[in-house]
Amino acid sequence: MPKTPAAAFVRTPRVLLATAGLVLLLSACGRSDNAAPPGAGKGGPGGAMPAMPVAVVKTTQRNVPILLEAVGRAEGSKEVEVRARVAGLIEKQSYREGDRVKAGAPLFTIERTPFEIALAQARAALAQAQAKLDQARREAKRLQPLAEQKAISQREYDDATSSLSLTEAAVTQAQATVREAQWNLSYTNVTAPIAGLTGRAEKSQGSLVSPSDGLMTKLTQTDPIWVRFSFSESEFAKLRSGKAGAVRLLGADGSALPVTGKLNFEGSTVDPQLGTVQLRAEFANPQLAVLPGQFVKAQVQAGEESAYVVPQAAVVTGERGKAVWTIKDGKAIPTPVEVGGWVADGWAVRKGLGEGDTVIVDNLMKLRPGAPVQPHAPAASAAAPASAAAAGSAPASAASR
Numbered sequence: 001m002p003k004t005p006a007a008a009f010v011r012t013p014r015v016l017l018a019t020a021g022l023v024l025l026l027s028a029c030g031r032s033d034n035a036a037p038p039g040a041g042k043g044g045p046g047g048a049m050p051a052m053p054v055a056v057v058k059t060t061q062r063n064v065p066i067l068l069e070a071v072g073r074a075e076g077s078k079e080v081e082v083r084a085r086v087a088g089l090i091e092k093q094s095y096r097e098g099d100r101v102k103a104g105a106p107l108f109t110i111e112r113t114p115f116e117i118a119l120a121q122a123r124a125a126l127a128q129a130q131a132k133l134d135q136a137r138r139e140a141k142r143l144q145p146l147a148e149q150k151a152i153s154q155r156e157y158d159d160a161t162s163s164l165s166l167t168e169a170a171v172t173q174a175q176a177t178v179r180e181a182q183w184n185l186s187y188t189n190v191t192a193p194i195a196g197l198t199g200r201a202e203k204s205q206g207s208l209v210s211p212s213d214g215l216m217t218k219l220t221q222t223d224p225i226w227v228r229f230s231f232s233e234s235e236f237a238k239l240r241s242g243k244a245g246a247v248r249l250l251g252a253d254g255s256a257l258p259v260t261g262k263l264n265f266e267g268s269t270v271d272p273q274l275g276t277v278q279l280r281a282e283f284a285n286p287q288l289a290v291l292p293g294q295f296v297k298a299q300v301q302a303g304e305e306s307a308y309v310v311p312q313a314a315v316v317t318g319e320r321g322k323a324v325w326t327i328k329d330g331k332a333i334p335t336p337v338e339v340g341g342w343v344a345d346g347w348a349v350r351k352g353l354g355e356g357d358t359v360i361v362d363n364l365m366k367l368r369p370g371a372p373v374q375p376h377a378p379a380a381s382a383a384a385p386a387s388a389a390a391a392g393s394a395p396a397s398a399a400s401r
Helices: 005-035 113-148 154-186 233-241 388-392 395-399
Strands: 052-058 061-083 088-093 106-110 189-191 196-198 215-232 244-250 256-266 276-283 295-310 316-318 321-328 331-336 338-343 346-351 358-360 373-376
Touching (some): 052 321, 061 196, 061 233, 061 338, 113 154, 215 233, 215 256, 215 295, 233 276, 233 295, 321 338, 358 373
Parallel strands (some): 052 373
Antiparallel strands (some): 052 358, 061 215, 061 295, 088 106, 196 215, 215 276, 244 256, 244 295, 316 321, 321 331, 321 358
16 A cells, blocks of 8 residues: 555654764764874874883803814713623622622622532642652652662662652642632622622522623723713814813703713724714713713813803794894894804804894794884893793794895
């Protein structure tokens, strides 16, 4: 049914009211935008990001030690295999595996009875030979004046002197047999030939051992302990051109172990396959801080060089190597650097920095190349370096740009 003019008239005021409200809303928004001051939007004037506060340090050149590092393996300064020297059953084990023992300490006891019997037999044979020797001496002494007086034939006297010589030789042989029996009996007491750390017992109590199959245990002298490692030709050349100083050991986490030592061997040839030179260092190890067979990192000081030292947390690793964040014209700039070794409080930077450069040491994950920054001195709590993993993830892309 077609709408009447009256119905249309009823709807007209509602439409007019809605239209008027929309116009008022739009005009109010326009006045609000016009009322805001220019450049008052988010991020500062012109919409720019605000400067990020960062802690910084100034670089200063100084002399730092040249540190050469290589992975090495520890070994005992003496390593001895303890073997049985006589055949027999093991009656007793006198040590606990893994104990420290002194030189001469009892380790095993081999059955003694057969060797005691052999010693008694050897002594009896010696006594018999000695008795025969005494008789031969008396006989030769009795016949000598008779031979001089021609009361007996010369042959009879010669037989007596020959018998004396034979019995003297028999006594000497019997004495050697007694000494051998004494030594064999002493070998039933297996003692430590050196002071050191005992290993696992290769033979248990009741086992039969012999000189051909007599490995019983191993002893390792751990104080001092040796560490073998190798340097490349270029590193070895630096070591020879400089003055080699103390050698330190670093653990798996990079921390220094509580031992210091010195080089006690330098190879005289270069390995033709690896191009390296073998070295060995000796360390005092009374507390067993380093175990034989342990992999460690040896750090040798080879003189000094001039470098800039920056906190460890400031150096990050990217696709193109290591870098630091510096400030130029108030903006953060990733700067590739060449680092040397660690010094007491940071990385030694050989190339990439200059005197008085400003290096950023915190907020590294939030930085982007060209970002405005507001430098300030590092807080006291910033002395503890941040985790390298946490700091190094962000600039990885920045260092490669």
